[in-house]
Amino acid sequence: MNINEMLKNAKRLQAQVEKEEKEIAGMEFVVEKQGIKVVMNGNRKIKSIEINEALIDPDDPELIQDLVMIAVNEAIEVVDQKYEELNSKFSNSGMPF
Numbered sequence: 001m002n003i004n005e006m007l008k009n010a011k012r013l014q015a016q017v018e019k020e021e022k023e024i025a026g027m028e029f030v031v032e033k034q035g036i037k038v039v040m041n042g043n044r045k046i047k048s049i050e051i052n053e054a055l056i057d058p059d060d061p062e063l064i065q066d067l068v069m070i071a072v073n074e075a076i077e078v079v080d081q082k083y084e085e086l087n088s089k090f091s092n093s094g095m096p097f
Contacts, residue, residue, distance in 0.1 A: 013090060020086050029078045033071040036064075040075040042082070 025042040032038075035052030049071075055064055 017086070017090055021083075024079075024082050024086065027082070029075055029082075031071050031075040031078060033074060034067055036067045036071040038068075038071040038075045040072075040079060042079055044076055044079050046072065046075075 023042075027042045028047065029040050029042070030037065031040075035055045037048075037050040039047040039049075041047055049068060051064060051068070055067065057063060
């Protein structure tokens, strides 16, 4: 394979990666944990958080804080996993990304 073919192939792969990254960015990821529902987009921006009213205890605000933190962190992990899958897909092509 000559250098021109390699460059052409690299540009094609880069375009494919960018296309799939945009698809992931447009996706919504939903995590539900113990009465907390977090909706996050592929850019790791929270779109909404729903809290089951049964969890609201004015005497124990730390419970809700902890549950929200757990749910948000898990949502971030779900998005990160999607990007890792994309990176693995293209790193197996022999092209470093």
